[in-house]
Amino acid sequence: MSQSTLSIKVEFGGGLELLFSNQRSHKVSLPSHVPTAPPDANTTSEQGKKESGRPADITYLMYWMRDNLLKEREELFIENGTVRPGILVLVNDTDWELEGEGEYVLQDGDEIVFISTLHGG
Amino acid sequence: MASCENPENGADALMPRTRKYDKSKICVKCKERHGNIVARHTVYCRECFISFFTFKFRRALEPYVNAKPDGPRRKALKPTGNLLIGYSGGIGSAVLMDLVYRHYVHPDSTIVTSEGGKAHPRNERVWEKITVCYVEVSDALPGTKDRTTEIQNVIDQMDGVEFLPIRLQDAFDFAWWNKRGFCPSDPTLGADFSDELLQVQATLTPDIPPLTALRLYLASLPTASALPTAVQTLVRLLLQYTAISMNCSHLLLGTSLTSLAISLIAGISQGGGFHVREEAQEEWLPNCLDTGRAVRIIRPLREIGMKECGVWAWWMHLPIVGREKWHWPGTKPGIGRLTKDFIIGLEKDYPSTVSTIVRTCGKLAPKGDTAGKCVICERPVQTGVQEWKARIAIRASQDEQATWANSSTMTPSLAPYLCYVCLTTFTSKGARAPPPLYSDDSDLGHGLSPLPTWTTSSRLFRAHGTLTVTEDITPDEDEFTVARKLPRSEMRDVVKEFLLDE
Ligand SMILES: [Zn+2]
Ligand SMILES: [Zn+2]
Numbered sequence: 001m002s003q004s005t006l007s008i009k010v011e012f013g014g015g016l017e018l019l020f021s022n023q024r025s026h027k028v029s030l031p032s033h034v035p036t037a038p039p040d041a042n043t044t045s046e047q048g049k050k051e052s053g054r055p056a057d058i059t060y061l062m063y064w065m066r067d068n069l070l071k072e073r074e075e076l077f078i079e080n081g082t083v084r085p086g087i088l089v090l091v092n093d094t095d096w097e098l099e100g101e102g103e104y105v106l107q108d109g110d111e112i113v114f115i116s117t118l119h120g121g
Numbered sequence: 122m123a124s125c126e127n128p129e130n131g132a133d134a135l136m137p138r139t140r141k142y143d144k145s146k147i148c149v150k151c152k153e154r155h156g157n158i159v160a161r162h163t164v165y166c167r168e169c170f171i172s173f174f175t176f177k178f179r180r181a182l183e184p185y186v187n188a189k190p191d192g193p194r195r196k197a198l199k200p201t202g203n204l205l206i207g208y209s210g211g212i213g214s215a216v217l218m219d220l221v222y223r224h225y226v227h228p229d230s231t232i233v234t235s236e237g238g239k240a241h242p243r244n245e246r247v248w249e250k251i252t253v254c255y256v257e258v259s260d261a262l263p264g265t266k267d268r269t270t271e272i273q274n275v276i277d278q279m280d281g282v283e284f285l286p287i288r289l290q291d292a293f294d295f296a297w298w299n300k301r302g303f304c305p306s307d308p309t310l311g312a313d314f315s316d317e318l319l320q321v322q323a324t325l326t327p328d329i330p331p332l333t334a335l336r337l338y339l340a341s342l343p344t345a346s347a348l349p350t351a352v353q354t355l356v357r358l359l360l361q362y363t364a365i366s367m368n369c370s371h372l373l374l375g376t377s378l379t380s381l382a383i384s385l386i387a388g389i390s391q392g393g394g395f396h397v398r399e400e401a402q403e404e405w406l407p408n409c410l411d412t413g414r415a416v417r418i419i420r421p422l423r424e425i426g427m428k429e430c431g432v433w434a435w436w437m438h439l440p441i442v443g444r445e446k447w448h449w450p451g452t453k454p455g456i457g458r459l460t461k462d463f464i465i466g467l468e469k470d471y472p473s474t475v476s477t478i479v480r481t482c483g484k485l486a487p488k489g490d491t492a493g494k495c496v497i498c499e500r501p502v503q504t505g506v507q508e509w510k511a512r513i514a515i516r517a518s519q520d521e522q523a524t525w526a527n528s529s530t531m532t533p534s535l536a537p538y539l540c541y542v543c544l545t546t547f548t549s550k551g552a553r554a555p556p557p558l559y560s561d562d563s564d565l566g567h568g569l570s571p572l573p574t575w576t577t578s579s580r581l582f583r584a585h586g587t588l589t590v591t592e593d594i595t596p597d598e599d600e601f602t603v604a605r606k607l608p609r610s611e612m613r614d615v616v617k618e619f620l621l622d623e
Pocket of ligand 2: 495496497498499500539540541542543544
């Protein structure tokens, strides 16, 4: 039952893909539990201090994306340990606010969508 | 999100996490399905969200389609002219376009249902002709990219609507203007922005290319914050005059609730308190046209938050081209930018606050009478603005006030014909001047800035021979509050009273 890696589909909408090599859909594999050694030393400063070994949640996914996918300008994606205001997140087509936001524990095969609304109207 | 404690140990009772939804995760409408989206604390499933969303759109638009606003009982929709849609490339305009298309171009039976239980899907076309207009600003704003082709590609996917790309410099294109049959305009008239009275002289060469004229105009602005305000006004007036030239009775803009709150707060903090009603909806009669035809400017997304628009765009697979920021290079973010960051941050933590701001602004009845319309933005001018401005202007000496009062008999001045916002945009200097807007800052205008076509052709401006200054007008406290510029530090105080206990 417990897997060592999770396969997650990450998608971007509203122009957020521009921060991620302009690729709208990413298939990512990440550890099912937060590794003891953070993938990046920077991680320790904010989220890394949270217990390592916990099941991978969306917050972990965000930092994993920052370290592995984000090409530029982290501040346009992450702010104060969560997504920047104006970015909404869907977990399997459901608002993450109904799923515990960053604390939602990822399941194998989950589809996580990040949509920017900051392009104005 | 601060607490990661295990709920079993009761930590939640001590430090409750802010929950973004009211009671349960079940949809409040059908009370059956699991919710998909939280919109300002209310949980909707996908199906119910779609009907809620389209209902809000129709409620903000359809009562205003017929010339006489409808009561609760709706008659057939019979507009008196065509439809123009302002398309910016942002999410709001993409969602607006999609909704118009699904409702009035090719009715989508999966979302357009008639209320009242009777199933008669409307299939008549409401507007005979629908045009999508995009105003490209990239020639005027350094470092921005031209998105016309991208937007053309998006609109081309929709049959039954026409695409009309125009450019910001068309605001200074006297050939463009005259082709459209408006009253003649004088390209030689320019105003001196370095002078508080904005003295007007007819000494510009008549053949300045429109782009050069536009650049001179923008480069003359005294602050970085004035740039987006000036560009916004040019875009809006270009859309309005395009609408009237195409016999449009309606101009729709994709301003969402969030964007409306931003423009209201940014507007008020830049002295636009007198225009709060026009920010939401406006019946516009051009300064320069005798026919009496009006364009009704409607923002059908004004009750829908940016988040809901984002979800709609995602679920409907709408391509989002994006839009450029109107920023003066080499300067700190202006009032508009700061307000946007502030409101979007506020909306995340207090989702209801943004609609409260808009509702409260809707109840504001600006004090003071209207003294005609501004020759730049064509919105109402508050009586007494010039007198008040003259009194408080630090550099306004007695002599200058006298000149002002007699300006019509001497060098004409633009200032008396401007609303407070435009007056401030042109004359209110910051602590230090921004760097040159363009590197090739050649001065073709001999210190004069060209003026938009509608300004120099305005009957008001041309015909007004006299300017009366009533000496005994003393603005009261309220007027002062409405018109005063707010520093960033006070912005939070402005909205403080709107902050609700969530
Ligand atoms: Zn439902
Ligand atoms: Zn004005």
